[in-house]
């Protein structure tokens with residue numbers, strides 16, 4: 244209680260002060276989260292964006308948001324405002340539900356989307372590692388974060404057309420320890436999927452450089 248007084252906590256969506264019983268999001272914002280329901284028997288929105296990837300087994304996202312939505316603040320907190328725990332917490336909530344729907348069946352390991360060395364140094368963390376930790380918390384699946392690196396600087400995607408985004412995302416990734424992932428069913432984690440270009444680029448590199456893999460994908464959000 245004293246801690247609440249000294250270090251008040253705020254909802255990562257609406258900014259309202261949290262009650263001691265609430266964590267990360269106030270109950271109103273949590274219940275209003277624009278969730279995407281996952282079903283094994285229908286192609287998810289995320290799966291449709293990655294349909295060209297031949298190793299893809301399944302893909303899901305927790306929620307969707309538009310530019311105007313306050314739920315966009317979750318991504319700002321996660322990436323730019325140094326509150327990556329919101330990603331871990333939400334991923335754990337989402338993964339607990341997905342686990343009961345069989346989403347993690349057969350998955351051997353979790354690989355967070357790599358960010359550039361300099362970006363990680365400046366930010367102090369890779370936000371996707373926090374999402375990965377939330378999934379590990381719910382499922383016990385191990386994280387492998389040292390097998391793929393981002394090779395060249397990722398130029399800014401915002402404001403670019405779809406074709407330019409695709410071109411921009413080409414050949415960004417390099418597999419540095421193929422033996423850690425060979426023969427495995429890998430769950431790739433990203434914070435948000437917009438066009439699918441970055442994820443497709445990563446999966447293409449994985450398919451060509453790591454023998455005999457299957458890939459599934461989890462993103463915290465879909466932006467539209």
Ligand SMILES: [Zn+2]
Nearest residue numbers: 254257269272
């Ligand atoms: Zn709220």
